[in-house]
Amino acid sequence: MEEIKPFFCELYGNPSSMHTFGGQVGIRIRRAREQVAALLGCEAGEVIFTGCGTESDNNAINGTLVSLPNRRKIITSRVEHPAVLAVCREWANHGYTVVETGVDKHGRLDMNQLEDELNEDTAIVSIMYANNETGTIFPIEKIAQMVKDKGAVFHTDAVQAVGKIPMNLSRSNIDLLSISGHKLHAPKGIGVLYVRKGTRLAPFMLGGHQEGGRRAGTENVPGIVGLGKACELAAQNINDEDTRVMQLRDRLENGILKSCPDCLVNGDKEHRLPNTSNISFEFIEGESILLMLDKYGICASSGSACTSGSLEPSHVLRAMGVPFTAAHGSIRYSLSRYNTQEEVDYTIDKMPGIVSRLRELSPFIAK
């Protein structure tokens, strides 16, 4: 916050302007770009600042398809974020072949299907680095190599993974990678699209020279500076994620499983982000659990239908074949390095009461 404040109060110059006032801001944007590049292990010139993760995803897919008009196939997965799925499905309406690869009951990608579908007609493969609902990590480097061998472009939505698992893009075959600022404790309304040098990508926004002509529009300066700082902090603390945060997550998960009957963990326990735990509580509904948690000051999210206002539960859990009964009662707990053991223990303490209270109300449990 202290890093960002001056850009609202004193340093409000436009970085595109010639005067010193703007120049001071331009320097800070350059520094932020370097901070992001350091976390990703890439060059500063490969970082484009965007408005959000969704914009990065849209730009990656649309920009690639426009640049490769002769290839007419898109491969993605059934468990992608809507920012990717909706874009791909829209292209299906324009005559593109869109393949959505499936996942098994642990949320692991069907690599055989991916390999079978990948061919010379494929323009882009877009597979997320790690799933946002279950935390399951996909074998991204392996996929990137397969895609490269066919001459297609590989995009990965890494919104959930960046800052939680170490990356070195200079030694990777990933062509395009999306980041969202607020998942890294940066402000909302800022994202990044990494574009590997030499990747052809038609710009999404036109009408200005900003970001080297690859993303026109006046920069969100406080957002960019905040994201730069967040990346620097994430890089410093990345070892913490794999140790302390993971221990907290495991403590929470085991604590809940031990104290609440009839619940199960969704996702691949082995290949999973260190901060995510997705648990289904049978016979009760997610939104009710969230509201009860909220009353105790605990924030979580749910794959239940009612939470989102749609009528069907999470597309991710359904793709995994999780029964509707469990999907409606799924809760995702996301931890960060700012959480403490006291908070985890507090949650473990409150959970059984909430679950048994709601189960008392449920018609699916005999008295």
Next chain:
Amino acid sequence: MWEYTDKVRDHFFNPRNVGEVENPDGTGEVGSLACGDALKLTFKLDENGRIKEARFKTFGCASAIASSSVLTEIIKGMTIEEAAKVTNKDIADYLGGLPEQKMHCSVMGREALEAAIENYRTGGKVKHELEGKVVCICFGVTENEIERVIKENNLTSVEEVTNYCKAGGGCGGCKGEIEKIIQRIQGAKIKTSAVPRKAGKLTNIQKIQLIQQTINEQIRPALRADGGDIELIDVDGNKVIVALRGMCAQCKMAGVTMKDVVEARLREFVSSELIVEEAKESA
């Protein structure tokens, strides 16, 4: 985060009349685990034929639980005749309103009440059964039910119907049909329809575009619901060549899907002369 009224929050955190009445005079069960909410309502009458005790058990979100709780409060002391007149609007009003997308929770309350009354009137023999043609297969909503929510709440769009009774909220394949029901009931009041209008004389390019649009909006969503997909390969005069993908490709019912879904919809929305054929080999 939903914006719930204090009344909703109160009835969610402190639900009244939870449980089941012993030896009830009427029992109503609606919804299911798969649908995301379910309600079991039981009541007992006193010697004057008034509802003496009413209890509920609900699986669902906060608004479903709150709707059930107030339902039991509303009907207490009522005669069966009075209770039969309770509408979903009464429940929602009692709660000081519900978010639009949650109105179906109040409808579920009314449905359970209706089922319980029917159960009472038939001496506990008949369990509630769906009447009329099922329009929305995903959530098992009948034509009668859709007509009723449209009339009782003066609904004029498919989106509203989905909010009130869930119909159309799954694969979306029945949206065209819901649109027609609304049109029939509301007549001139309805906003212009999103369904492509049937064409008179089309140029070739218009016809192809309309076929593509109909596939995108009317056919693909229904197939997707079963894990399938469809691709338009070519149009040759009145011959439409398509390929079925995903689960549809291996499905034994593919022939039926072609005739009853793809061809029927295309004939309805584009031209009655169309013939649909499946591509010989996948492209």
